[in-house]
Amino acid sequence: MKTFKMISLQIIDGEDLHDIELKDGLIINREDDRNRWLLEAFMKPTYTDVFEQAMNNDKELLIQVVITKKENDPAPFRTKVLKLSEINGSISVLLEGYLNKTKNDYAELLLQHLLDQGMTGDQLLEIFKLNMITKPKLPATKKIEN
Structure with missing residues:
Protein backbone atom coordinates (compact mmCIF):
# COMPACT_ATOMS: atom_id res chain seq x y z
CA MET A 1 0.00 0.00 0.00
CA LYS A 101 -9.10 5.57 -16.99
CA THR A 102 -9.08 9.05 -18.51
CA LYS A 103 -6.88 11.35 -20.46
CA ASN A 104 -5.61 13.46 -17.59
CA ASP A 105 -3.04 15.74 -19.14
CA TYR A 106 -3.88 19.18 -17.77
CA ALA A 107 -2.18 21.02 -20.65
CA GLU A 108 -4.28 19.14 -23.22
CA LEU A 109 -7.49 19.66 -21.24
CA LEU A 110 -6.74 23.38 -20.88
CA LEU A 111 -5.87 23.80 -24.55
CA GLN A 112 -9.05 22.03 -25.63
CA HIS A 113 -11.09 24.19 -23.24
CA LEU A 114 -9.60 27.38 -24.70
CA LEU A 115 -10.10 26.18 -28.27
CA ASP A 116 -13.72 25.34 -27.43
CA GLN A 117 -14.11 28.97 -26.32
CA GLY A 118 -12.98 30.06 -29.79
CA MET A 119 -9.55 31.38 -28.87
CA THR A 120 -6.85 31.45 -31.53
CA GLY A 121 -3.46 32.94 -32.33
CA ASP A 122 -1.68 35.25 -29.89
CA GLN A 123 -4.72 35.45 -27.57
CA LEU A 124 -4.73 31.65 -27.24
CA LEU A 125 -0.99 31.55 -26.54
CA GLU A 126 -1.08 34.29 -23.90
CA ILE A 127 -4.11 32.93 -22.03
CA PHE A 128 -2.72 29.38 -22.24
CA LYS A 129 0.62 30.49 -20.69
CA LEU A 130 -1.15 32.41 -17.93
CA ASN A 131 -3.54 29.54 -17.17
CA MET A 132 -0.71 27.00 -17.01
CA ILE A 133 0.58 29.05 -14.06
CA THR A 134 -2.76 29.81 -12.37
CA LYS A 135 -4.29 26.36 -13.13
CA PRO A 136 -8.01 27.15 -13.41
CA LYS A 137 -10.22 24.24 -12.38
CA LEU A 138 -11.21 21.88 -15.18
CA PRO A 139 -12.92 18.49 -14.87
CA ALA A 140 -10.29 15.80 -15.46
CA THR A 141 -12.77 13.53 -17.18
CA LYS A 142 -11.87 13.50 -20.86
CA LYS A 143 -12.25 9.87 -21.96
CA ILE A 144 -9.41 8.07 -23.68
CA GLU A 145 -10.29 7.35 -27.27
CA ASN A 146 -9.12 4.05 -28.74
Whole structure:
Protein backbone atom coordinates (compact mmCIF):
# COMPACT_ATOMS: atom_id res chain seq x y z
CA MET A 1 0.00 0.00 0.00
CA LYS A 2 1.05 3.56 -0.67
CA THR A 3 -0.31 6.54 1.26
CA PHE A 4 -0.54 10.12 0.02
CA LYS A 5 -1.77 13.47 1.33
CA MET A 6 -5.01 14.71 -0.23
CA ILE A 7 -4.60 18.39 -1.06
CA SER A 8 -8.03 19.11 -2.55
CA LEU A 9 -11.30 17.36 -3.34
CA GLN A 10 -13.98 18.24 -5.86
CA ILE A 11 -17.20 16.49 -6.81
CA ILE A 12 -17.68 16.29 -10.58
CA ASP A 13 -21.22 16.97 -11.78
CA GLY A 14 -21.12 16.90 -15.59
CA GLU A 15 -19.00 19.90 -16.54
CA ASP A 16 -19.39 21.47 -13.07
CA LEU A 17 -17.00 21.07 -10.18
CA HIS A 18 -18.05 21.47 -6.55
CA ASP A 19 -15.16 22.30 -4.23
CA ILE A 20 -15.14 20.55 -0.88
CA GLU A 21 -13.18 22.55 1.68
CA LEU A 22 -10.89 20.05 3.39
CA LYS A 23 -9.48 20.26 6.87
CA ASP A 24 -7.30 17.26 6.05
CA GLY A 25 -7.28 14.28 3.73
CA LEU A 26 -5.53 11.03 3.00
CA ILE A 27 -5.54 8.72 0.00
CA ILE A 28 -4.32 5.13 -0.02
CA ASN A 29 -3.54 3.04 -3.07
CA ARG A 30 -4.39 -0.43 -1.78
CA GLU A 31 -2.40 -2.02 -4.61
CA ASP A 32 -4.74 -5.01 -4.55
CA ASP A 33 -5.93 -7.18 -7.42
CA ARG A 34 -9.03 -4.99 -7.85
CA ASN A 35 -7.08 -1.67 -8.09
CA ARG A 36 -9.07 -0.09 -5.26
CA TRP A 37 -8.17 3.15 -3.51
CA LEU A 38 -9.32 4.38 -0.09
CA LEU A 39 -9.86 8.09 0.42
CA GLU A 40 -10.55 9.76 3.74
CA ALA A 41 -11.57 13.39 3.79
CA PHE A 42 -11.94 15.40 6.99
CA MET A 43 -14.18 18.46 6.55
CA LYS A 44 -16.79 20.82 7.97
CA PRO A 45 -20.23 19.28 8.58
CA THR A 46 -21.59 21.58 5.84
CA TYR A 47 -21.15 18.71 3.38
CA THR A 48 -22.79 15.97 5.46
CA ASP A 49 -26.01 15.89 3.40
CA VAL A 50 -24.18 15.40 0.09
CA PHE A 51 -22.20 12.40 1.30
CA GLU A 52 -24.99 10.98 3.46
CA GLN A 53 -27.41 11.02 0.53
CA ALA A 54 -24.83 9.31 -1.72
CA MET A 55 -24.18 6.66 0.93
CA ASN A 56 -27.87 5.99 1.69
CA ASN A 57 -28.68 5.68 -2.04
CA ASP A 58 -25.56 3.64 -2.83
CA LYS A 59 -24.80 6.34 -5.41
CA GLU A 60 -21.46 6.53 -7.17
CA LEU A 61 -19.70 9.88 -6.84
CA LEU A 62 -17.32 11.11 -9.49
CA ILE A 63 -14.62 13.12 -7.81
CA GLN A 64 -11.21 14.49 -8.52
CA VAL A 65 -8.45 14.98 -6.00
CA VAL A 66 -5.09 16.64 -6.05
CA ILE A 67 -2.51 14.46 -4.35
CA THR A 68 0.69 15.47 -2.52
CA LYS A 69 1.27 18.96 -4.01
CA LYS A 70 -1.17 21.62 -5.19
CA GLU A 71 0.78 21.88 -8.48
CA ASN A 72 -0.12 18.27 -9.41
CA ASP A 73 -2.84 17.55 -11.94
CA PRO A 74 -6.14 16.33 -10.45
CA ALA A 75 -6.75 12.58 -10.42
CA PRO A 76 -10.34 11.51 -11.26
CA PHE A 77 -12.01 8.70 -9.29
CA ARG A 78 -15.30 6.79 -9.32
CA THR A 79 -16.16 6.32 -5.63
CA LYS A 80 -18.78 5.20 -3.16
CA VAL A 81 -19.15 6.44 0.39
CA LEU A 82 -18.34 3.66 2.87
CA LYS A 83 -18.71 5.55 6.13
CA LEU A 84 -19.49 8.96 7.63
CA SER A 85 -18.32 9.81 11.13
CA GLU A 86 -18.77 12.93 13.26
CA ILE A 87 -15.55 13.89 15.06
CA ASN A 88 -15.37 16.96 17.31
CA GLY A 89 -17.81 19.02 15.23
CA SER A 90 -16.35 17.94 11.87
CA ILE A 91 -17.03 14.95 9.65
CA SER A 92 -14.82 12.23 8.28
CA VAL A 93 -15.89 10.70 4.97
CA LEU A 94 -14.43 7.36 3.97
CA LEU A 95 -14.68 6.59 0.25
CA GLU A 96 -13.60 3.60 -1.77
CA GLY A 97 -13.00 4.00 -5.45
CA TYR A 98 -11.21 3.36 -8.66
CA LEU A 99 -8.95 5.68 -10.58
CA ASN A 100 -10.80 6.59 -13.78
CA LYS A 101 -9.10 5.57 -16.99
CA THR A 102 -9.08 9.05 -18.51
CA LYS A 103 -6.88 11.35 -20.46
CA ASN A 104 -5.61 13.46 -17.59
CA ASP A 105 -3.04 15.74 -19.14
CA TYR A 106 -3.88 19.18 -17.77
CA ALA A 107 -2.18 21.02 -20.65
CA GLU A 108 -4.28 19.14 -23.22
CA LEU A 109 -7.49 19.66 -21.24
CA LEU A 110 -6.74 23.38 -20.88
CA LEU A 111 -5.87 23.80 -24.55
CA GLN A 112 -9.05 22.03 -25.63
CA HIS A 113 -11.09 24.19 -23.24
CA LEU A 114 -9.60 27.38 -24.70
CA LEU A 115 -10.10 26.18 -28.27
CA ASP A 116 -13.72 25.34 -27.43
CA GLN A 117 -14.11 28.97 -26.32
CA GLY A 118 -12.98 30.06 -29.79
CA MET A 119 -9.55 31.38 -28.87
CA THR A 120 -6.85 31.45 -31.53
CA GLY A 121 -3.46 32.94 -32.33
CA ASP A 122 -1.68 35.25 -29.89
CA GLN A 123 -4.72 35.45 -27.57
CA LEU A 124 -4.73 31.65 -27.24
CA LEU A 125 -0.99 31.55 -26.54
CA GLU A 126 -1.08 34.29 -23.90
CA ILE A 127 -4.11 32.93 -22.03
CA PHE A 128 -2.72 29.38 -22.24
CA LYS A 129 0.62 30.49 -20.69
CA LEU A 130 -1.15 32.41 -17.93
CA ASN A 131 -3.54 29.54 -17.17
CA MET A 132 -0.71 27.00 -17.01
CA ILE A 133 0.58 29.05 -14.06
CA THR A 134 -2.76 29.81 -12.37
CA LYS A 135 -4.29 26.36 -13.13
CA PRO A 136 -8.01 27.15 -13.41
CA LYS A 137 -10.22 24.24 -12.38
CA LEU A 138 -11.21 21.88 -15.18
CA PRO A 139 -12.92 18.49 -14.87
CA ALA A 140 -10.29 15.80 -15.46
CA THR A 141 -12.77 13.53 -17.18
CA LYS A 142 -11.87 13.50 -20.86
CA LYS A 143 -12.25 9.87 -21.96
CA ILE A 144 -9.41 8.07 -23.68
CA GLU A 145 -10.29 7.35 -27.27
CA ASN A 146 -9.12 4.05 -28.74
